[in-house]
Amino acid sequence: MKASWVPVPPGSDFTLANLPYGVFAPAGTPQAWRVGVAIGKHVLDLAGALGAEVFTAPSLNAFMAGGPSVWADTREQVTELLSEPRSARAVRAHLHPIADVRLRLPIEVADYADFYASEHHARNLGRLFRPDGPSLPANWKHLPVGYHGRAGTVIVSGTPVVRPTGQRRTAPDAAPSFGPSLRLDVEVEIGFVVGVPSALGTPVAVGDFAQHVFGVVLLNDWSARDIQSWEYVPLGPFLGKSFATSISPWVVPLSALDGARVSTPIQEPPPLPNLAESEPWGLDLRLQLELNGQIVSRPPYAQMYWSPAQMLAHMTSNGASLRTGDLFASGTVSGPDPGTSGSLIELTRAGTEPLTLPDGTSRSYLLDGDTVRITGAACSPDGARLGLGEVIGRIAPPIASVPPK
Amino acid sequence: MKASWVPVPPGSDFTLANLPYGVFAPAGTPQAWRVGVAIGKHVLDLAGALGAEVFTAPSLNAFMAGGPSVWADTREQVTELLSEPRSARAVRAHLHPIADVRLRLPIEVADYADFYASEHHARNLGRLFRPDGPSLPANWKHLPVGYHGRAGTVIVSGTPVVRPTGQRRTAPDAAPSFGPSLRLDVEVEIGFVVGVPSALGTPVAVGDFAQHVFGVVLLNDWSARDIQSWEYVPLGPFLGKSFATSISPWVVPLSALDGARVSTPIQEPPPLPNLAESEPWGLDLRLQLELNGQIVSRPPYAQMYWSPAQMLAHMTSNGASLRTGDLFASGTVSGPDPGTSGSLIELTRAGTEPLTLPDGTSRSYLLDGDTVRITGAACSPDGARLGLGEVIGRIAPPIASVPPK
DSSP states (O other), rough: OOOOOOOOOOOOSSTTOOOEEEEEETTTTOOOOOOEETTTTTEEHHHHHHOOOSSSSSHHHHTTTOHHHHHHHHHHHHHHHHHOOHHHHGGGGGGGGGGSEEOOOOOOOOEEEOOOHHHHHHHHHHHHHHHSOOOOOOTTTTTTOOOOOOOEEEEEEOOOOOOOEEEESSSSEEEEOOEEOOOOOOOOEEEEEOOOOOTOOOOOOOHHHHHEEEEEEEOOEEEEEHHHHHHOOOTSSSSTTTEOOOOOOOEEEGGGGGEEEEEOOOSSSOOOOOOHHHHHSSEEEEEEEEEEEEEEEOOOOGOOSSSHHHHHHHHHSSHHHHHHHTEOOOEEEEOTTTTSSSSSSHHHHEEEEEEEEESSOEEESSOOOOOEEEEEEEEOOOOEEEEEEEEEEEEEEEOOOOOOO | OOOOSEEEEEEEETTTTOOOEEEEOTTTTTTTTEEEEEETTTTEHHHHHHHOGHHHHHHSHHHHHHHHHHHHHHHHHHHHHHHHHGGHHHGGGEEEEEEGGGEEEESSSOEEEEEEOOOOHHHHHHHHOOTTTTTOTTTTTTSOOEEEEEEGGEEEOOEEEEOOOEEEEESTTTTOEEEEOSEOOOEEEEEEEOOSSOTTTOOOGGGGGGHHHEEEEEEEEEEHHHHHHHHHHHTTSSSSTHHHHHHHHOOEEEGGGGGGOOOOOOOOSSOOGOOOSSSSEEEEEEEEEEEEEEEEEBGGGGGGOOOOOHHHHHHTTTTOOOOOOOOEEEEOOSSSSSTOOOOHHTOOOOOTOOOTTSOOESSSOOOOOEEEEEEEEEEOOOOOOOEEEEEEEEEEEEOOOOOOO
């Protein structure tokens, strides 16, 4: 295993085996966006170090559009620069402490779709909302259920999340009223970022996943449960989700996750041929949800029923095309055990069993001022840890609604 | 009433009172996209005639971002150029026959959302699918129900529509199978195009509609009913819609529609304050659906329950921001009378009462090779007709699905 001449503190997310991509502006030049790679506590300016125009950009999109051979070449060059001691002298000028730079949304999001791929999550919600019926919808084991979300409100980690207002009912049969959401929740998810587009009318095969998907981010699909439960029949979630979706600033390349690939749980009934996998695209990612600095859940991504390759194949099975910058997310990651659910609605049984936190406070849903942080790491058979960074957000009080004119 | 020195044939959609915007490439320069305005059978090249850089662009977005005062100034200048005979000599060089140019998707679509704003349509579907329950969902009269669609598959009129493949059940309790949709349908809609963005966290008031919305298009929300009915519980339509959404190439500016503004039908219960209108934003648009050149329906837009100003206010009521290029559509336009529904599923009662066409053929849903054309016009109190152009699409056979690798 190579090491980097750049100091990488023990336990750092950003080792030489990781090399995630982000977009930053150096200190003192707040709009001079360029593509960088994180290593330890530093970011390497690729615009400076490699000199390619594609890196002098406010997003990764142009680079991502290059495809797997460009991604592999770049990764090889960066690995070389950061591991070869004789490169240090020339490269050092292009290293900036991460603490000194501004990070922005790393991708220009084209379409954003969200799935519902955790069986434990889907069953947990089914039991809460349909206690007398089957916990899974009839279609659930036949296809990865998904829907489109709002691309324009995908925000980078650290952006405050304003508590949304909306119509909700405060009692089951009450008339709706308009006001701040009273049931603001998180959803711990993994997001997949598309680099290479596909043609309209042509499905992408499960086996072509790595030809299109560039990398992964941590994602928090903030959810206003009260707004959502009132609006979602019959056309699905809309305003209950569209106010904000936070992603981590560092996109971990898919190729860095090779060691974390695992089979999905057994799928029964077997998927129809267009969703059948010939190689595993489950991922052993261990996630962690913190509320005000206190761990409240450890969702295991390896338990996800549908793989991201199956999600991608399904999403394009009707001929829908992909664009560079498309983002699709897994849906809430929840495991089978207590303390492994990726949302408060599950952890508190729809608010009926509030969580008591180590600091002595309790929560059913989020309060103004709460800070939510999701972290995670990929785990390899050799035990090496490959961190996914973090996605963080603090709840800001609602803005008073605009009176009609 | 001014007239244009450019010949405008009787009955033309594109009179001096209209002046819709599109993006075209002149004959012989297929990629030289620029913004134009349609007048009669010609398009005026604004890049040439007005010389502003914002018109040398492959979309209207930069122009639309300028806001209402820029839109008004430009409209005034174009009206002057096309009505003042002494301008003719200089301007004539910038006129191209529409028949000779290529037209492309006029906007770069940011987010695409679709509503469900026709009470007649919603009740028609409710009666078909929930014959024993209430025909409207509980929320329907309290808010304009909507959802996000796929922005990347919005296509311009004339683009072939490949019949989508997908999972569907051929009998109510059968196992799903994968194959071409057998219930391919149209939805006659009006789309609204956002020019001026809004800030994240700040709702847009109903009364600010015209500060943000630039204009309207005709829109066909192609729908695979069999795919949709199997997938849509619990997160709404996804692949049943995302394969294609067609829009007209000419965006009619909102200001051209002043004479067509009418009140929506009486709304009972009265909308909550953030959805209450102080001025009418219903529109008297008369639409027409043709199948292979034969009129099958005349949907009346004036009957829509929710106005587009209410849709916009609702869509941002949770703080979701707007971007230039956002497109939101009305949902299927259906009237109360026979022959006024905007979809085949309504016109044929879910395929049980096939339509017999004048050419002697019959249809439950669309067949390969069918051509669908939607046209429409705004009607003013003075009886003047202001045409919306057309959106047209022909069904191409399905591409064989990709085998798994």
